[in-house]
Amino acid sequence: MQIAKNQELKIYNSLTGKKEIFKPINEGHIGMYVCGPTVYSNVHLGNCRTFMSFDMIFRYFKHLGYKVRYVRNITDAGHLVDDADDGEDKIAKKARLEKLEPMEVVQRYTVDFHTILEKFNFLPPSIEPTATGHIIEQIEIIKTIINNGFAYEINGSVYFDVSTFNEQKEYGKLSGRKLEDMIANTRELAAQSEKRNPQDFALWKKAEPEHIMRWPSPWGDGFPGWHLECTAMSTKYLGETFDIHGGGMDLKFPHHECEIAQAEACNGHSPVNYWLHANMLTLNGKKMAKSTGNSILPNEIFTGENTILSKPFSPSVVRFFMMQAHYTSILDISNDALLASEKGFNKLMEAIDNLDKLTVKDNSSFNITQWQQQCYDAMNDDFNSPILISKLFEAVKQINLIKEGKSTITKADKTILTQTLHSFVFDVLGLENKNNTASDNKIDGVIALLIELRKEARENKDFATSDKIRNQLAEMGIELKDGKEGTTFNIL
RNA sequence: GGCAUUGUGGCCGAGUGGCUAGGCAGAGCUCUGCAAAAGCUUGUACAGCGGUUCGAAUCCGCUCGAUGCCUCCA
Known part of the structure; x- marks a missing residue:
């Protein structure tokens, strides 16, 4: 394992657009956060590829001898179906459609997610936190962001003030977008919004009476915005600045962009050193x-x-x-x-x-x-x-x-x-x-015996028998291979 | 329309300014009783059009296509 210690690793940082030599904040230790699934349906194959890429990365770090704290969340609330103001929580919508308790939906698809990942031989992450388990932390972050002047409350909802943030920091640096361009590209819509600007995003949403997933907060009953949970959980378990944040390319904007903005608005500095994005399937x-x-x-x-x-x-x-x-x-x-x-x-x-x-x-x-x-x-x-x-x-x-x-x-x-x-x-x-794993000793013994019989038949030029053994085994999916040092087999 | 990623031989997919990716499939040979397996040999690929360069598939520009996000639409 000594060789593994001295490897110099380069990783492509999507924040800078360059391959950079990887240096962890604490030598020998790595903090890595990957955005997990929203558990409202069966896990998507494309999601599996993203998580598999980070599983491989996690595995390689471990192989190199790093102590890795790998956090991958479960989104069990707060992911809106669309960004319109009347957006409905994906979990809650599914629950309504299937006449289930929201947590029943969460449970069903969390189990599905874990079952599939296990089949794919994933290593479990170090911590797999849920959004609903971190409502208090999310509320605390919102309070801080409001106090720092980067968010405003209106009608029981709290929105992140993107333009104020952009005056002091840079919104859009991860995705290569400029706020001015985004404003220029936004057409005037007839739909009335309580947001000051269309680019503003929700930190906390007021729950309408019919909304089933709700928590009390200083702004009334509601539920957290989707982008906030990752900030809350990554900060809690990895600190205000950590090494690696990963996720699918599709999350780069707005989700990861908003995470950066939230963390900077809350803590005053960038949360992540290396941003990694896995591509689509x-x-x-x-x-x-x-x-x-x-x-x-x-x-x-x-x-x-x-x-x-x-x-x-x-x-x-x-x-x-x-x-x-x-x-x-x-x-x-x-x-x-x-x-x-x-x-x-x-x-x-x-x-x-x-x-x-x-x-x-x-x-x-x-x-x-x-x-x-x-x-x-x-x-x-x-x-x-x-x-x-x-x-x-x-x-x-x-x-x-x-x-x-x-x-x-x-x-x-x-x-x-x-x-x-x-x-x-x-x-x-x-x-x-x-x-x-597929074969066991008894089968191996039987096949070895058949190989021996076939060998004898071949030595006696009894090719009818030897071919019968070979062909019938082949039909069963057992392939014989004659090599220099004897015959081996392969169970297909 | 905007931002980002991207376009490689029959298929899937790496990579680099000049020198072999690899896997699968195909062809020939060796081995073999015959096959299979294995080994060896074999592919004038880099979307198109310009430009930079002694030299570009690799850098730049434009065009076309793909994928993601935003917008639009629904």
């Missing part, structure tokens, strides 16, 4: 939308119960597929792409399975430490998992060559190779080797 080249049918749920991929893909794909294959693209790139998911990834994934896993069987020699025919460093270099360059995977396939090739006796490896190098592969494949990328 498209399906068959088009954006995913339930309304057009161009949409698929994670579970529908695993079970194969969908009209888009030709067969089911395991969570690890989907994960591998996603890791083959950089987290800042738009990724397109399709049947062909998943099929290709599945083959590549199986090839990688087979090579890892074969590691044990490699025979060692006095010298190695390739430079293992150089290769190992290249793996780190890939990840150190803004978590470039696709490059890492290309390096892993170089190792796969070497493993196959060694297996064929066309390449050699020493005992010491084999240990490094094994450790490095396991670290990157399982610990960092978070993949799971289903070959190890």
Whole structure:
């Protein structure tokens, strides 16, 4: 693990638009906040990709030996359906439609969220706070922002005063927007608003009598604005300034922009050193939308119960597929792409399975430490998992060559190779080797016996029997492979 | 319309101002009883049009397309 300590990591900071050398505030420690899901429906596959990217980042930091406090919230209130003044809380709306208690909706979809992430082999975050559990903190922040002159109360609601803020600070620096442009682009709408300016956003919304989710506050009964919860929870658990804030590209504006404004209005300084944004996932080249049918749920991929893909794909294959693209790139998911990834994934896993069987020699025919460093270099360059995977396939090739006796490896190098592969494949990328779990000793024994019988038949030139064994096993999804050092098998 | 991201070979996807990504698919060869697997060989790709440069797919400008957000519309 010593090598892991000395790696210099560069990450793309969307606040500055540059790759920067990463320096944590406290050496050896990292505070990271990622905006979690709003739990009003089944978790979206695109969300999974975002969270998976940060899961990989979390894993790599841990692998490097950092102590990471990773906070990912659950939004269980406050996310308005639209930004109009009569906006309804997404959770409350769903509850009304489904005739459920709001917390029933929250519970159902929180469980769904956790179930799916578990299938994808996510590491749980250090803290997973809920918005409704931090109403008091949010009210305190609102009070401070009002006292600092950056918010105003009207009719029981509190709004953030963007233009006043912009006179002293800079609103729009994350998303590259200028307030003047935004004002210029805003047409006069007939709809009356109690906001002073259309750019102002709600910190606290007055609850109408029919509104079911409500809390008392100094401004009357109401509920918090969506942007505020992240500020409250990140500040509480990570401090007024912390290292990394992540989320999907779609949250950059207005959500993250508002978080910056809130934190600066409250504490007087920028809350985050490095902003990371994961890019979107498209399906068959088009954006995913339930309304057009161009949409698929994670579970529908695993079970194969969908009209888009030709067969089911395991969570690890989907994960591998996603890791083959950089987290800042738009990724397109399709049947062909998943099929290709599945083959590549199986090839990688087979090579890892074969590691044990490699025979060692006095010298190695390739430079293992150089290769190992290249793996780190890939990840150190803004978590470039696709490059890492290309390096892993170089190792796969070497493993196959060694297996064929066309390449050699020493005992010491084999240990490094094994450790490095396991670290990157399982610990960092978070993949799971289903070959190890799908088969058990009894099956292995039976197949070994069949392989032995087939070998005898082949030696006796009884090819009818040997082919029967091979073909019938193949029909059952058990593939035999004749190598230089005997026959191996693979359960598909 | 505005802001941002983006457009790479049959498919998916990296990357760099001049030097191999990688996976999948295809072709040839080796191995094999035959296959499969594996290995070797094989691809005149960088949306279009201009410009900067000794040299650009990589930098700049414009055009077109995609995705996200804002606006509009609903």
